[in-house]
Amino acid sequence: MIVNVSILLGISLLLLYVILFYEYYRRKEKVLLYFSLAFLSLSVGCLVNGITHLASLSVFVSFFWIGTIEMLSPGIIAKYSEDLKYLSLVPIVAYLYFSVYSVLVVLVIDAVIMVLSAFLLYMEGGNPKFSPFLILLFSVLTFGLMTYPDLIFKVQVVIAVILGYIITVETLKVTIPAVVKEKISLKPGVLFMKEVPDEILKTALVFSRNPGDENNERWFWITKVQEGSRTIEPTNLVKILNLSVKYLEQGGIVVIDGFEYLVLENGFESILKFLAHLRDYALLYSSSVIVVSDLTNFSERERNLILRVIGEEI
Known part of the structure; x- marks a missing residue:
């Protein structure tokens, strides 16, 4: 045949x-x-x-x-x-x-x-x-x-x-789970926090340097060790942004941990553009992005640039 x-x-x-x-x-x-x-x-x-x-x-x-x-x-x-x-x-x-x-x-x-x-x-x-x-x-x-x-x-x-x-x-x-909406009052846009309350972590889409619970479909591990569907390379800002936008569109909260690591891997200018896009989409969908970082770790010039990009007064 x-x-x-x-x-x-x-x-x-x-x-x-x-x-x-x-x-x-x-x-x-x-x-x-x-x-x-x-x-x-x-x-x-x-x-x-x-x-x-x-x-x-x-x-x-x-x-x-x-x-x-x-x-x-x-x-x-x-x-x-x-x-x-x-x-x-x-x-x-x-x-x-x-x-x-x-x-x-x-x-x-x-x-x-x-x-x-x-x-x-x-x-x-x-x-x-x-x-x-x-x-x-x-x-x-x-x-x-x-x-x-x-x-x-x-x-x-x-x-x-x-x-x-x-x-x-x-x-x-990779699929984005449906948002579990709880009454958590946060200012729309990009927010910097040193720690994130557990009540937010329970429902947020999280990108972290920690592996987290493998059964948590809302947790992505930022790592160069590519094993499993819930790992993302630190240089793959496009994927992080795409997933974040889809979750923000549903009215969910996005948490980004390991901010300094992302800066190290991508460069400060690239991360500034990344933050600008996150802020715009968060405002568009009236939702919030929480960046886990202490801004005192950055120079005064870098802090001012970050604050300006996220729309905060200097």
Whole structure:
């Protein structure tokens, strides 16, 4: 019995689509919708006769780009995320307008958009770290479609399946529990405390240098030892910010312990930007972020900058 490779790859992409779309339906996270549609569009190129690889690829690139921006939007690109999303229209418009005149132009635009996606993921330092290189390889192979369209498209689909598997595993690995709302009166924004009351820790989303109780689904261990779904590397500020924003959106309280360690691993300027984003989202959702730290550990200049970023009077 001869197995049709295109059908096998198409079914793999459809499976990724179903899983991610179900998670979107359950969790209402737009990033899951965009990535699911990206894999759906690529599967059409494998399964439907008459649909060109170029059309399927261009739609895939469009949804993959907007999914990447949505995933990273709470991070350093937050200020420009809405504008960057408009770039998702470029591959589709390029295909509709240029495909008749110059296939190369369409391929170049698709490749450039994917390279930009790889660059943003690399700069944000997300996990797994080899994902940007897979996307870059996908981009480079795009030019091979001019010479060996069937073969190169299949190789690109294989890479897409690997990326889809990574995205699916990362999605299913970490879920944000529902907020247990208690009447705790706190000022919205970012607050610095030397100690956090137990009544807050019981319901807060906590990022700490201590492992905590492994059964506590609201506790994440900040460590370079990556074991289990509740560990986060100290340099992965994007993931910490994403999880925090989702919890703040529900009206929950976020606690960040080990602030000095984060400064040591990321640098003071990066942490200032991180605090600024946390403050903005906390105010937006009328919730609070508690940073466990004694500001006297910092120089006067650093204290003033921190207070200015979180909106406190100096």
